[in-house]
Amino acid sequence: MAYPSYRRVHLIAVGGSIMHNLALALHRQGVHVTGSDDEIFDPARSRLQAAGLLPAREGWDAASITTDLDAVIVGMHARPDNPELHRAQELGLRIFSFPEFIYEASRDKQRIVIGGSHGKTSITSLILHVLRHHGRDFDYAVGAQLEGFDLMVKLTDSAPIIIIEGDEYLASPVDRRPKFHLYQHHIGVISGISWDHINVFPTEENYREQFAIFARMTPKAGALIFDRDDEQAQLVSVPSNPDVKYLPYGPHEHVIKNGATSLVTKKDELVPIQVFGEHNLRNISAAKEVCKQLGIKGKDFYEAVATFKGAARRLELVQQGATSVVYKDFAHAPSKLKATAQALKKQFPQRRLVACLELHTFSSLNPAFLPQYQGTFDAPDLAVVYFNPQVLAHKRLAPLSAEQVQQAFGRPDLRVFTDSRELAAFLQAQNWQHANLLMMSSGTFDGLNLAELAARVTAGQNGQ
Template identity: 65%
Template sequence: MEKKDFKRIHLIAIGGSVMHNLALALHDKGLKVTGSDDEIYEPAKGRLAAAGLLPAQEGWFPEKLDTSIDAVILGMHARPDNPELLRAQELNLPVYSFPEFIYEQSRDKQRVVIGGSHGKTSITSIIMHVLRHTNRKFDYAVGAQLEGFDRMVKLSDDAPVIIIEGDEYLSDPVKRVPKFHLYHHHIGVISGISWDHINVFPDPDTYREQFRIFAEMTPKAGSLIYNQNDEQVLLVSVPRNPADISYIGYGVHEHSIRNGKTILHTKKEGDVEIPLFGEHNLSNISAAKEVCKKIGVKAHDFYEALKSFKGAARRLEQIGESAQATIFRDFAHAPSKVKATTEAVKRQYPQRKLVAVLELHTFSSLNKKFLPQYAGALHKADEAIVYFNPKTVEHKRMEMLTENELKQAFQNPDLKVYTDSAELQEHLVHHNWQNANLLLMSSGTYNNMNLETLTKAVL
């Protein structure tokens, strides 16, 4: 089937991080784009306004929809009873979720989908960096703003391949199917499986099942690239039809650490020094290398490109450095990510004291049933700190956490717990940062704590 030719598109919940990027990408292609949302924040607001796509007022306006619209794209933030969605259904307009629409736009391309509980943004961004470095034409859809790319989505008519970060979270409020089931990959990656999204997948088995379905969707002559060091991944990636499908296992890239620098050991290229570090990143590099090999990138070009890859934003991102201390910021919030990130910084700088600060911000991380998953996650830190905002707990209508419960869950009697970001900042500012590193892990903002002020004080 050929991809459909769309001229006019309406986005319900246009203000979402990936939705507004899709709107901009479609606008770049010359399509007529409209949209609505009941709340639009920066940076989406400014970026939509600059392109002339910002709705005149916030809210839902069913009268915006008529039969001249070729497609309606439904964002996850909308509700099933959204007035614009009901109007679209009444008019029999084609309604797509974000992943369904990306698939529709890439039917004639080779689709590479990177799945996994952790590492998928990093693997995707390494591949994109390499392809750009080698002047390859490609489209993409990622879940984070990547350095050097001004959009999170790019859709063109001539790129032969599309690189997609395949999130396992739900596609839209109506169908409620994991996003990565809807892209129909030719090359699939599973980087790791570690139970997350307790609000959607109530137990580890239900969660893991979504990855088994993804693995089994690999088509004839397709490839499944999987992390062979992850026990959960091995449970779903067992080669079922090896005659038809290429199963490729990968592990941590051979390397050593010299004076705080990571050196990759390669057969033909010799030793390659790279800015990235941490075993999870060295595993991500191996996954990206296997994908690049499959789509025709030579090993020499891959390693050459890797030398200039600094990492995805907020993925072990260095936000400040002095002779005595370094400050890292990371998006880590799920237990496996927190553990891997903490271990990576300690292993890279074994002589320095490590202060690790984790903000509990997501539905899963604030859920008392889920908390025991964090057992041992901060063990490698010399000083472990957990912060959460009681207002966030109230807003999510969850049971309030106590200091004792957190110490038990993390299995760390020395854990420091803060519920006031000003007090936390005060503690960090007056800390002794001689020969010490600070690691800030959060998918939130520590209640808008000023990181610039904190960085200056630490360094």
Template identity: 65%
Template sequence: MEKKEFKHIHLIAVGGSIMHNLALALHDKGLKVTGSDDEIFEPAKSRLAAEGILPEAEGWFPEKLENSTDAVILGMHARPDNPELLRAQELHIPIYSFPEFIYEQSKDKQRIVIGGSHGKTSITSIIMHVLQQLGRKFDYAVGAQLEGFDRMVKLTDDAPLIIIEGDEYLSDPIKRVPKFHLYHHHIGVISGISWDHINVFPDPEMYREQFRIFAEMTPKAGTLIYNQDDEQVLLVSVPRNPADIAYIGYTVHEHSIKNGKTILHTKKEGDVEIQLFGEHNLRNISAAKEVCKKIGVKASDFYAALQSFKGAAKRLEKIGEAATSNIYRDFAHAPSKVKATSEAVKKQFPQRDLVAVLELHTFSSLNRNFIPQYAGALSLADEAIVYFNPKTIEHKRMEMLTEQELKDAFQNPNLTVYTDSEALEQHLTSRNWQDANLLLMSSGNYNNMNLEALTQAVLKA
């Protein structure tokens, strides 16, 4: 299949996390890149400005589109009645969602797509780290900023393969198809299935169905690598045509924990000390290893490269350390992620108290019908705290939650609930942190709380 050639590409909603990275990647390729958005925040603003492709003004400007524009890439943040989108349709300019464009640019590459409700960023980033350490050429699209990579997207003409984090959320406001259905993988991974995105998939079966479709899109001579410990995954990954497709199950990597360090036990390489920890990450390592094996990476090279991997940003990221206390932040917000992350920290440091703070920020997490999914998610925390900003609930036009509702939903009568970020910060900085770890979990920012200042105050406490 021949890849289309583009000279001028316009991005609608260019300020998004992955969209501005795509704009930068296309600019790196030497293409003319323009874009618009009604609001652009940091770090997108500075990064686009540094390359000379920051829009002159915020807003939508249909006049930016002309007959010479080769393609429009439509971000999820745009609405179906966006004036620039309507103008593109009027001019019959080809319109792509992010995943459709990535596929268009990688038709002649081997496509490896990592799907799952949790773990996909970590698995993708482990694979990328290993390949980079080995000097392998590859393109990628990943949902987090990784150490050692300037961008979250890379598209070149000569890389033989592309590693893609395959999100199950919708691709754009028009087609409303899950992103990971549009990449057409050769090697697919399903890391776990745990109901999420209630605003799009109102029941767990409908959500799970998206993964069944993904699994069945695995082509002849393709590979599906799946978490064999996840009952929901097994429902969609059972081998339907094993003569044509390689089905590879994986589990937790054999390991032990000594003095707060995780040691992998391997057959030929002996014991390997790594910087990651937590049972979920030990599954992620197994998944990444199976992918790497499929693309010709030797086990010895995989383990050697893994030792220097520190993890993706905001994925159990250590942001502070003292003699008897550590501070971690994690993107965890879905119930399964919250449970896995808090368990990981407690099991790694069983002798220390765990103070786990969760911000409810997403549509699902603030939805009264969804919140019971959090039952037991913070049960291993010695002090469990939930924070939400009432303004976020108002902005999303949802019903206000009560403290008792949250205690009942989490099945934790000792749960403390904060709706004032300053009061939460005051509590955390005044606490005794001797033999205690702090875990901050959120896809938001605790109403712009200064985490650096909080970290310094906690470590001095």
């Protein structure tokens, strides 16, 4: 491996989405892997168990940290006072956050880091899809499970490049630096900047500065690829180093016909694609620019992108009927909400759009942040917001009223629900003839049975 000195590695908070994938990737490379966590759920539990890596018991045990460990990797789920972390510090062991270890494992590779408030996963997924389609050798670290890839992390000796989804959130409980600052990219992407993570970045200026730092880190002979139409991305991507390539992009030229989108090439050829929406057309342009820097020709890019089905949980088709479709999306930030709702309305302009958003994250439930949603939910014909008051209490946030939410979104007709059963009954009662449903959340609407709801919607069933 590129890091031969790390043969025995322990992962604190191994049950995390990306952490258990790192554990499996290291295990495949012959590293002796152990891990711990105070709770591990599926799919992490089953996958770790199948590989023989599931901890014998849940919880933390300082005795599991021994001097024969070459490295300890700590995940975000751990707390600063974690007893295993303290023991590793006492023993003077090498301690890494996830991004620090990925950098350590890819020192000799060309690093491509995809940053931005939105679109990171989709752009990363597009690049991986194109590279794999053409048989290129590459490593990667991405935040979502992708079709055709059994792990979200791949680390090898052979691959000359690594594609990394560059999250701006904190590296670890004891390292307050944004993850994407630690990868030290050669090629960087900024897909757009829209204030998020209010609990970590209290002002828009503070949040934007993290991207400015990322942009300034682009090295000599490196490239910075950014959305030319995003005002905040433009501000941080102003050419300041004559030895860096600054490459702006916009939405790919396209046509929409009968609910299907096709790309228009420079030769005026049409390339039918399986994703849609202006945000995805921008993501395609960003991925195309990255692939160009990696030696992928235009015609080869289009050949591959025609078979791209999208990243999991990103405007993902749940079910399709004769006059209705149901989509789900990971969207929760204001910019993502606006882009996703507009995309579905534009793709099916003749159909009524019912869109439902779950407020689930710390930022989205914070009364100080809520006004950021003003005007972002105007595209749907019927807009619905759901939140669970118990989640507010768990996050130690002030209670929210339906009136507060309506005022923040700027839609007096906004329907607000706090009971998932009432929400399901309301949606089932709608007239679904020539109507589409869009469900958006980073959560689960508290266990709402989306498959059952989608079946009713696409069958045209309603309670009226």
